[in-house]
Amino acid sequence: MNALIILAHGSRRQxxxxxxxxxxxxxxxxxxxxYDIIEYAYLELAEPNLLQCIDNIIIDGASSITIFPYFLNSGNHVTRDIPAIIETATARHPDCQFDVSTFIGNHKDMPKLILELASLK
Amino acid sequence: MNALIILAHGSRRQxxxxxxxxxxxxxxxxxxxxYDIIEYAYLELAEPNLLQCIDNIIIDGASSITIFPYFLNSGNHVTRDIPAIIETATARHPDCQFDVSTFIGNHKDMPKLILELASLK
Structure with a gap:
């Protein structure tokens, strides 16, 4: 089963x-x-965290998981922390295919979306 | 003159x-x-900060400024910090019109963009 995890930073603010x-x-x-399964996870400050989410959806039958970093910039979270977690997940679940998408801020339509929202103010 | 400021969080990572x-x-x-003027500013950790940017573009002739919060969530930065800075800016520049747009994460097309990028992985 194909799964997508939307991975956000997480906040102290509920x-x-x-x-x-x-x-x-x-x-x-x-x-x-x-996707047969679409779930969310948080990198920090909230649950489920990414490893918890991965464990859960593998129990549910996921065999191919795409992680989508819901981050605006290619900071340390995207370039370092997420790959490190995926390395751990791969070691734990060697039969599952893991892929990490590019981050949301990298979408080519961001300028269009910015101008659309700014015009509504 | 109409101005747009794209306001990002700012990072230690250049x-x-x-x-x-x-x-x-x-x-x-x-x-x-x-917009006659389109500039960027950072809330923290990098320059120009928002007040510096506002001061600069008013010198350049801006009389109406839209601030666009390039943030994914309505956290404390969006709900508390940005309004507080705009209050200061309004007191400092009473003849300038300030508007704050909604934040990028609030765009209705986010689900579409997520699925588009996830499919490229």
Whole structure:
């Protein structure tokens, strides 16, 4: 089964974490049948963390997991922390295929989205 | 003159700050004539900060400034810190019109963008 994990930073502020729950629901509603499982995880400050999420969805049958970094910049979290966690996950689940997508800030349409929202102010 | 400031968090990592410079250039290239001035600023850890940027573009002739929070969540930075800075800026420049846009994570197309990038992995 194919799975997608939307990985956010995580916050001490519960409302911010809740936005990721809503986003994940919206992604599920928007997607067609590319993924059998779509879940969220947090890198820090909130649960489930990425390893917990991976363990859970492998129990549910995931055999190929795409991790989507919901980050705006290619900072240390994206370049160092996420790859380190995936290395651990790969050692723990050698039969599962792991892929890490590029981060959201890298989408070519960001300028368009910025101008659209700015014009609504 | 109408101005747009793309306001990012700012990072200790120079490459991350540089991505905002490139993004701002892309927004300039993408925009038509809505804004006479398009600049970037950082909330923390890098310069120019928001007040410095506002002071500079008012010297350049800005009379209406839209601040665009390049943040994924409605955390304390968006709900508390940015409004506090705008309050200071308004007191300092009472003749300038300030507007704060919603944050990038609030764009309705985020699910679409996530699925597009995830499919490229």
């Amino acid at each position: 409302e911010s974490n809740e936005e990721i729950v809503v986003l994940t629901r919206d992604v599920k509603n928007y997607s067609s049948d590319e | 490459e991350s700050n540089e991505e905002i410079v490139v993004l701002t250039r892309d927004v300039k290239n993408y925009s038509s004539d809505e």
